[in-house]
Amino acid sequence: MRRARLRIAVITGGIITLLIAVVGGVAHTVMVHAQDEQVWRELRYGAASGDLSSPPVCTWLFAPGVAPLANAPAGFPVRADVDRARRTQEPVERTVRRDGTLYLVRTEVRGDGVPVQAVFDMRFQLADRDHLWFALGVAELVGLLAAAVTGVVLGRRAVAPLAEALARQRRFVTDASHELRTPLTQVYTRAQVLARQADAEDLPDAHRDGLSRLVGSVGRLGDVLDDLLLSASLAAGPARRAEHRPVDLVALARSVVAEESERIRDRRLAVAVESPPHPLFVDGVETALRRAVGELLSNAISHTPGGGRIDVALSRSCGTVVLTVSDTGCGFEAAEAERLFQRFHHGDGGGRYGLGLALLREVVTRHGGTVAASGRPGLGARFTLTFPERGPAPTAVRPVTARRVWRAAVPRRGHPRPVGGPGRPGGSRG
Structure with missing residues (x-):
C-alpha cells in the first residue's frame, strides 16, 4: 500500500512538473520570437530611414561622415559588413556577442548611396528572458510542492478502500485459521489413534490404507492452515523489532x-x-x-x-x-x-x-x-x-x-511418532 501511494504521488508530481515545463518552454519560445521580430523591424526601419543624429533608444546608427553618439559600443561599425553591402548592394544582417550582451546588426546602402549600419543592444530583452526563467523556476518549485501534497492526498484516498479490503481479508484468514486449528488438531489426533489401533487389530488392508491416507490428508490440511496464518502475519507488515x-x-x-x-x-x-x-x-x-x-x-x-x-x-x-x-x-x-x-x-x-x-x-x-x-x-x-x-x-x-x-539421527523402527497436532507428512516443490 505504501508503494502504491508513493507511485501515485510520484506520477502526479511528474505530470504537474511536465505541464509546467511545457508551458514555460512555450512561453519562452513565443517571447523570444516576438522580441526578435520587433527588434529586427526597428533595425530595418532605422537602417533604411532613421535619423542618423537621433536614433531610437538602444540603437546606434553608423554612417560615413557622421560622428557616432558618445555612448556607442566599441567595435562598431563592422567594416566587413559595410564593404560587403557596398559591393553587393544587398542588406547584411548578423548577431554579435560582445561585452556580456548581444547586438543585432543590419547594414544596407540607402537610396542616396550612403552605407548605414544599425546596431541594437539586446541587454534589456535578455534580462526579460532571465526574469522569465526565474519565474518559471519558482513556479516549478511551487508546482512540485503542490504535486507532492496532491499526490499524497490522492494516494491516500485512492488506496484507502483497497487497504481496508486487504486488512479485512487478512483478518478473515487469520480468524478462520485460528478457529479451524483446534478442531483440525483433534481430528488429526483421533485419526492417528485410529490408524495405530488398525495396525494392532486385524482390520482389512483397505481400511488401514484409508486411515493412513486420512492422517496424511488432515496433516496436509494443517500445513495449509499454518501457511495461511504465516502469510497473513507477513502481509500485515514486518515483525516488530522487539x-x-x-x-x-x-x-x-x-x-x-x-x-x-x-x-x-x-x-x-x-x-x-x-x-x-x-x-x-x-x-x-x-x-x-x-x-x-x-x-x-x-x-x-x-x-x-x-x-x-x-x-x-x-x-x-x-x-x-x-x-x-x-x-x-x-x-x-x-x-x-x-x-x-x-x-x-x-x-x-x-x-x-x-x-x-x-x-x-x-x-x-x-x-x-x-x-x-x-x-x-x-x-x-x-x-x-x-x-x-x-x-x-x-x-x-x-x-x-x-x-x-x-x-541425521535415524530412530529405531517402531519408535512412535509424537501426537498432538498436524505434522508435515509430505510436501511438494513449493
Whole structure:
C-alpha cells in the first residue's frame, strides 16, 4: 500500500512538473520570437530611414561622415559588413556577442548611396528572458510542492478502500485459521489413534490404507492452515523489532533435520549437515526461520528418490550467513527457478507448486535476506538462503578442515511418532 501511494504521488508530481515545463518552454519560445521580430523591424526601419543624429533608444546608427553618439559600443561599425553591402548592394544582417550582451546588426546602402549600419543592444530583452526563467523556476518549485501534497492526498484516498479490503481479508484468514486449528488438531489426533489401533487389530488392508491416507490428508490440511496464518502475519507488515532474537542457524538446521528423521528413514535417504564448529547467529524470529528451513528440507525429501542424498551446508561469507540445501532429486528446468516462488504455480511437468516456497521467500525477505534456486532436470536442485549476520564477525576463523559434518539421527523402527497436532507428512516443490 505504501508503494502504491508513493507511485501515485510520484506520477502526479511528474505530470504537474511536465505541464509546467511545457508551458514555460512555450512561453519562452513565443517571447523570444516576438522580441526578435520587433527588434529586427526597428533595425530595418532605422537602417533604411532613421535619423542618423537621433536614433531610437538602444540603437546606434553608423554612417560615413557622421560622428557616432558618445555612448556607442566599441567595435562598431563592422567594416566587413559595410564593404560587403557596398559591393553587393544587398542588406547584411548578423548577431554579435560582445561585452556580456548581444547586438543585432543590419547594414544596407540607402537610396542616396550612403552605407548605414544599425546596431541594437539586446541587454534589456535578455534580462526579460532571465526574469522569465526565474519565474518559471519558482513556479516549478511551487508546482512540485503542490504535486507532492496532491499526490499524497490522492494516494491516500485512492488506496484507502483497497487497504481496508486487504486488512479485512487478512483478518478473515487469520480468524478462520485460528478457529479451524483446534478442531483440525483433534481430528488429526483421533485419526492417528485410529490408524495405530488398525495396525494392532486385524482390520482389512483397505481400511488401514484409508486411515493412513486420512492422517496424511488432515496433516496436509494443517500445513495449509499454518501457511495461511504465516502469510497473513507477513502481509500485515514486518515483525516488530522487539520480537527479533539472535537465532543460531546451525542449531536450528540440526533441529529441523532431527524432526524429519522419520521421513528420512522411511525414504532411505542420506542427510548431512555441514557447518562450522561455532554458532552462526542471525537476527530474526525463530519460529518463522524454522518454518523456512523446514520447508526447504521437506521439499528436498519429497523430491529425492530412495537412496538419494541431501546436503545442508552453513557458512559465513562477507558479513552474511549462507544456508544451502541441495539434493540429488528430480530437479527442475532453469526457466522454472523464479516461478517456483509464485503461489500455486503449475510447472511444465504438471507439478503443482503451493504456498510453501512463496511464503519462504516472504520470510527471508522480511529478515533482510535473499533466496535463490538452481537446478537441472534429473540432476537435483539447490536452494540458497542468505541472511545478514548478527553482531561483529569473529577475529579468528577455524580452518576448513575443522568443519564438522552432522548426519541425521535415524530412530529405531517402531519408535512412535509424537501426537498432538498436524505434522508435515509430505510436501511438494513449493
